[in-house]
Amino acid sequence: MHVLAPISSPDDVVPLTEAGADEFYCGLLPTEWLERYGLVGSINRRYEMAAQMTDSSELARAIKLAHDRSTSLFVTLNAHYYVPSQYPFLARVVDDIVSAGADGLLVADPAFMLWVREQGHDIPLHLSGGGAVLNPRAASFMWRAFGLSRIVLPRHLTIAEITELVTSLPDITFEVFIINEPCINVDGLCTFQHGLTDITGDDLNCCDIPWNLSLGSDDADPVALRTIRSHVASGRRGSGACGACALHDLQRAGVGAVKVVGRGLPIKDKTRDVAFIAGLVRFLEEEGPDRDAFITEAKRRHAREYRTLCKPRLCYYPEPAPR
Amino acid sequence: MERAVYVARAASLQLAEGDYTRLYFGAEFCQRLVPTTKELGKAIDHAAAHDMTFTLMTPYVTGEGLASLEPLLDVLADRVPDAEVVINDWGTLHLLEERSDALTPVFGRLLTKQKRGPRAVKLVGKVPDTMLDPLRSIGVTAPLFRRFLATHGIARMELDNPLHGLNVDLAAGDPPLVGSLYTPYAYVSTTRMCLTNACDRTREAVGIRPCGRECDRFTFTRTHPSMPVPLILRGNTHFVRNDVLPESLEERGIDRLVVEPEVPL
Numbered sequence: 001m002h003v004l005a006p007i008s009s010p011d012d013v014v015p016l017t018e019a020g021a022d023e024f025y026c027g028l029l030p031t032e033w034l035e036r037y038g039l040v041g042s043i044n045r046r047y048e049m050a051a052q053m054t055d056s057s058e059l060a061r062a063i064k065l066a067h068d069r070s071t072s073l074f075v076t077l078n079a080h081y082y083v084p085s086q087y088p089f090l091a092r093v094v095d096d097i098v099s100a101g102a103d104g105l106l107v108a109d110p111a112f113m114l115w116v117r118e119q120g121h122d123i124p125l126h127l128s129g130g131g132a133v134l135n136p137r138a139a140s141f142m143w144r145a146f147g148l149s150r151i152v153l154p155r156h157l158t159i160a161e162i163t164e165l166v167t168s169l170p171d172i173t174f175e176v177f178i179i180n181e182p183c184i185n186v187d188g189l190c191t192f193q194h195g196l197t198d199i200t201g202d203d204l205n206c207c208d209i210p211w212n213l214s215l216g217s218d219d220a221d222p223v224a225l226r227t228i229r230s231h232v233a234s235g236r237r238g239s240g241a242c243g244a245c246a247l248h249d250l251q252r253a254g255v256g257a258v259k260v261v262g263r264g265l266p267i268k269d270k271t272r273d274v275a276f277i278a279g280l281v282r283f284l285e286e287e288g289p290d291r292d293a294f295i296t297e298a299k300r301r302h303a304r305e306y307r308t309l310c311k312p313r314l315c316y317y318p319e320p321a322p323r
Numbered sequence: 324m325e326r327a328v329y330v331a332r333a334a335s336l337q338l339a340e341g342d343y344t345r346l347y348f349g350a351e352f353c354q355r356l357v358p359t360t361k362e363l364g365k366a367i368d369h370a371a372a373h374d375m376t377f378t379l380m381t382p383y384v385t386g387e388g389l390a391s392l393e394p395l396l397d398v399l400a401d402r403v404p405d406a407e408v409v410i411n412d413w414g415t416l417h418l419l420e421e422r423s424d425a426l427t428p429v430f431g432r433l434l435t436k437q438k439r440g441p442r443a444v445k446l447v448g449k450v451p452d453t454m455l456d457p458l459r460s461i462g463v464t465a466p467l468f469r470r471f472l473a474t475h476g477i478a479r480m481e482l483d484n485p486l487h488g489l490n491v492d493l494a495a496g497d498p499p500l501v502g503s504l505y506t507p508y509a510y511v512s513t514t515r516m517c518l519t520n521a522c523d524r525t526r527e528a529v530g531i532r533p534c535g536r537e538c539d540r541f542t543f544t545r546t547h548p549s550m551p552v553p554l555i556l557r558g559n560t561h562f563v564r565n566d567v568l569p570e571s572l573e574e575r576g577i578d579r580l581v582v583e584p585e586v587p588l
Contacts, residue, residue, distance in 0.1 A: 135384055185513070191439040200549075216542035
């Protein structure tokens with residue numbers, strides 16, 4: 001099981017390789033695109049510059065560093081959609097990425113996937129979580145129709161559902177999220193606008209807003225209001241979100257890669273997260289613990305590394321270890 | 324302009340009366356709300372009694388949810404063989420293609436990926452059109468994708484009416500598409516971690532949990548100073564209301580209005 005790590009600079013590659021990353025992903029937001037479409041129209045669904053490289057020479061350097069260490073690097077072009085007028089710009093971006101030697105593209109827009117192939121690029125395509133594949137038929141259809149090499153499953157599947165998907169399609173490589181940045185909404189089915197801060201001053205995404213809540217009918221139920229407020233307030237975002245306990249189940253199911261989220265995080269945090277996850281994957285693969293022993297060890301290491309107990313509201317996959 | 328009416332539940336069929344020529348029926352956002360075959364039969368009867376053609380709504384689905392659609396497709400293919408089926412999950416299209424029915428797939432609004440977040444309206448007048456236009460448009464009108472849809476028997480696309488504007492021309496392109504516009508409710512976001520779940524009981528962490536059908540009883544409004552309009556939360560899905568229809572719809576290939584007499588969940 002590979003550990004996929006986020007980078008935002010070539011300088012991230014060496015420390016994260018040493019921390020145990022097997023492969024990398026990053027975003028390239030060229031200045032030309034930024035000037036024309038703004039962060040609100042991000043080419044890769046990250047809306048902060050800290051998560052981006054802006055120059056293809058930076059990307060090429062990161063790829064060389066990754067390849068020198070026998071690891072792979074994939075580039076995100078995973079906007080939910082691109083409109084036809086953007087394709088001339090996209091053509092230059094894709095050419096730059098391919099020329100730089102990237103090992104694959106993370107994509108979400110079916111029209112774009114078809115276009116990449118029509119352009120003659122045979123670069124591997126990984127369907128991002130934005131593809132919202134929730135069942136085996138969808139995986140099978142998209143794999144075939146769009147010539148995919150990997151499918152990243154969305155955050156909103158249980159371990160049982162992931163297992164059903166992965167075991168029923170052994171020829172498809174699946175990847176799942178394992179740590180950081182959960183969201184209450186299904187990425188591929190969410191149309192809230194992000195990236196507004198610089199224009200409107202709205203610095204909270206819709207999933208983070210402290211909403212005022214009222215019942216749509218007159219028969220206001222104070223219990224319902226109070227309880228749903230606490231649901232909403234508890235949210236699903238924030239640091240500490242983790243699914244490490246599920247690694248044993250995910251490996252048994254046949255998941256091919258686990259993704260450490262956080263392109264925009266400081267390298268110190270990325271290194272800690274990658275080391276934590278990669279260490280557990282090594283423990284799993286080298287020592288073959290049974291499920292209970294693995295979960296106990298995962299929790300022990302989590303407490304040691306993050307100096308906090310697991311939080312149920314931030315558990316990616318609650319089933320393996322209800323907490 | 325064809326006028327269709329959309330009700331998600333059999334209990335709301337009495338709202339589907341009036342000057343409508345087509346009935347949309349079924350769950351679009353939650354596989355736990357997929358109607359029973361009996362409820363579907365009732366809706367088919369209602370459509371026939373009111374001289375309406377029929378469209379079955381389907382939601383995004385897990386493997387379990389997809390299996391729950393199969394009996395409905397059996398009934399539909401038997402009783403209304405020329406019915407439409409709105410697909411909001413690629414797996415449902417796969418299932419439809421494997422069957423030998425004459426049911427017509429329609430590209431659902433969860434697949435068109437329009438931006439609908441109401442705060443985007445605050446960009447109007449503040450950013451150049453080059454920045455705003457992509458947010459008013461969609462990507463699946465690209466020529467290559469039109470041909471892809473045609474090979475899968477899809478000629479109709481379902482659209483929402485976002486507050487920040489709609490810049491979609493389905494008619495201009497080869498092959499041409501036609502579209503349906505939903506009014507007045509646009510969906511904004513949906514989740515399997517239903518916020519309404521257990522909302523009248525205990526404080527539990529949000530998650531994928533057994534359903535108590537709380538959405539039968541509760542609809543919430545969420546407001547915030549940064550939001551230009553209230554969000555409506557019903558069940559697992561947020562909606563926004565927009566009563567202003569765009570102009571020149573038919574010139575752009577939008578030949579059907581899908582009227583939602585209530586929040587469609």
